[in-house]
Amino acid sequence: MNALVAAVPDRDLLYGLLKAHAKPVPRYTSYPTVPYWDKDFGEAEYVAALDEAGSTPERALSVYVHIPFCGKRCYYCGCNAMVTSRADVVEGYLDHLEREIEGVVDRIGTGRSVTQMHWGGGTPNFLSDRQTTRLFEMLASAFSFTHDAEISIEMDPRVATPSQPPLLRRLGFNRMSMGVQDFDPKVQAAIGRIQPESETVSLLENARDAGFESVNFDLVYGLPYQTTESFARTLNRVVELSPDRIATFSYAHLPEVRKIQRAVDASGLPQPREKLGLFLDTVDVLQEGGYQWIGFDHFAKPDDELAVAAREKRLLRNFMGYTTHAAPDQVAFGMSGIGCLAGRFVQNASRIDQWRDALDENHFPVVRGHHMTRDDEIRSLVIQHLMCNLEIRDDLTEAPFGGTVDALLGDELDALAPFEEEGFLVREGRDWEVTETGRFFMRNIASTLDPYLRAPQRELPVFSSSV
Ligand code: SF4
Known part of the structure; x- marks a missing residue:
């Protein structure tokens, strides 16, 4: 197998692990996720x-x-x-x-x-x-x-x-x-x-x-x-x-x-x-x-x-x-469009009549959004990097936020230890790398760094399972 080909874990083992870890977790196309934005x-x-x-x-x-x-x-x-x-x-x-x-x-x-x-x-x-x-x-x-x-x-x-x-x-x-x-x-x-x-x-x-x-x-x-x-x-x-x-x-x-x-x-x-x-x-x-x-x-x-x-x-x-x-x-146009501008997520009305009526009255058709805090921006960067590049690199936040991931998220990283025991992550020095099995649990890993999930939801989310 060449270096570009990732090994797929044993199917029985993986199915058992997926069942054991089954819970609704966001897809993390944004952090915080849309259900936690402000109406x-x-x-x-x-x-x-x-x-x-x-x-x-x-x-x-x-x-x-x-x-x-x-x-x-x-x-x-x-x-x-x-x-x-x-x-x-x-x-x-x-x-x-x-x-x-x-x-x-x-x-x-x-x-x-x-x-x-x-x-x-x-x-x-x-x-x-x-x-x-x-x-x-x-x-x-x-x-x-x-x-x-x-x-x-x-x-x-x-x-x-x-x-x-x-x-x-x-x-x-x-x-x-x-x-x-x-x-x-x-x-x-x-x-x-x-x-x-x-x-x-x-x-x-x-x-x-x-x-x-x-x-x-x-x-x-x-x-x-x-x-x-x-x-x-x-x-x-x-x-x-x-x-x-x-x-x-x-x-x-x-x-x-x-x-x-x-x-x-x-x-x-x-x-x-x-x-x-x-x-x-x-x-x-x-x-x-x-x-x-x-x-x-x-x-x-x-x-x-x-x-x-x-x-x-x-x-x-x-x-x-x-x-x-x-x-x-990122600016978005049209009904339901989602943008992210100057540290704010913003979403347009999903219904065409609401979107059109707002514009007819010379208003922007915004229905919800979120003004990111510094903590949101740090977690957003860490979670995005995890989902894209399959790692949590300790120095990732140094340039933009003046501190390592460890220094900024501190004790919360302890929550990752069980994933290491399960074989989803391996620790290399101060960095964490997602394993081939861990790739199926990236959302679970990201969710441990998401304090909003432990807060009351603003509306019911529609989550889909990993597979
Ligand atoms: S899946 Fe939905 S959006 Fe895509 S073509 Fe069908 S109806 Fe249209």
């Missing part, structure tokens, strides 16, 4: 954050744009999406995005440098070519993209047209992520997403012909009727098609929270042990296929910059996913 954080706080960000024009930005539209709802969907066939609804949304972008730029200044932009959804390629061009031009006149900016878009192969990849490349997009989930027709029927393989292959070929630097496939495991054999066929086909990156997501069946999931036949869902097997098979097949395992559920070719950054322990993550281009401040 009283409103427009005044956001304006203060924007003004503070406006006083540091040299700081680069990341930009997220949420485009919620889809032609039809998939049964497994957990995204903030809405179905429409009305062009006027989409046009109205773009009008309001324009207003939101203008409001932000009025405060932080026009032409701010952007190192990363991501369009997510929903289905961003639901927009027509004219609407795509209009939205991109709005953003390009508000911001200044650096020459090496990472500009990415989520695409649904079912609605992709041959003209989209070349148009997107001409505009400046260089990365594309496409939803694949599973190639098996029975699984596709069970999730209400019929996507012939030819549509995925066609979009992939068009993206490559257009010159996209990187294409990502999203896969989902734990879907109804997935079996070891059927998912192996999907995984082997994915390896043959050879996307640059692959993200694998665990399906969380929560029909009480996500009503659309009531359409999923729960009797076809794999049992927990089978679901773990599907993920471990994924790790095996993709590693054998030449991909490097990143974080918990991502894979990239070894020469991809994500893989290189992971090996060099400098991988970053924000609400847009793993990246090497994250800027210190």
